[in-house]
Amino acid sequence: MKKMMLALCLVILSALLLGACGSKDSGAAEGNGEVKEFTIDATNFDFDLKEIKVNKGDTVKITLKNSEGNHAVKIDGYNKEVQGDKTISFVADKAGEFQYECSIFCGAGHGDMVGKLIVE
Ligand SMILES: [Cu+2]
Incomplete structure (x- = not known):
């Protein structure tokens, strides 16, 4: 049961991290060119x-x-x-x-x- 909780926490944590990176990319800060x-x-x-x-x-x-x-x-x-x-x-x-x-x-x-x- 503890293992499952840990796995769930990891999933939530990585989802949060990905979400943070994703929102940064959607800003109008930099293009992929020069x-x-x-x-x-x-x-x-x-x-x-x-x-x-x-x-x-x-x-x-x-x-x-x-x-x-x-x-x-x-x-x-x-x-x-x-x-x-x-x-x-x-x-x-x-x-x-x-x-x-x-x-x-x-x-x-x-x-x-x-x-x-x-x-x-
Ligand atoms: Cu004018």
């Missing part, structure tokens, strides 16, 4: 980086720097946005071409502030 870092310098009315190219599975880190004016970068199809002088990080888990644009109305040239994220 970490690719980019800095987008925003001015009135331009992004200095108009194309970001990564491989599927890469972790993409985008830092937005507002050198002039107040802008944001919003990536269509990824539901990701960075406003002000901040960094966002996400896993590029979808292949394709995704436009990014300024999502803060900043003035006359607002519509020109676009770029493209390419995930291969």
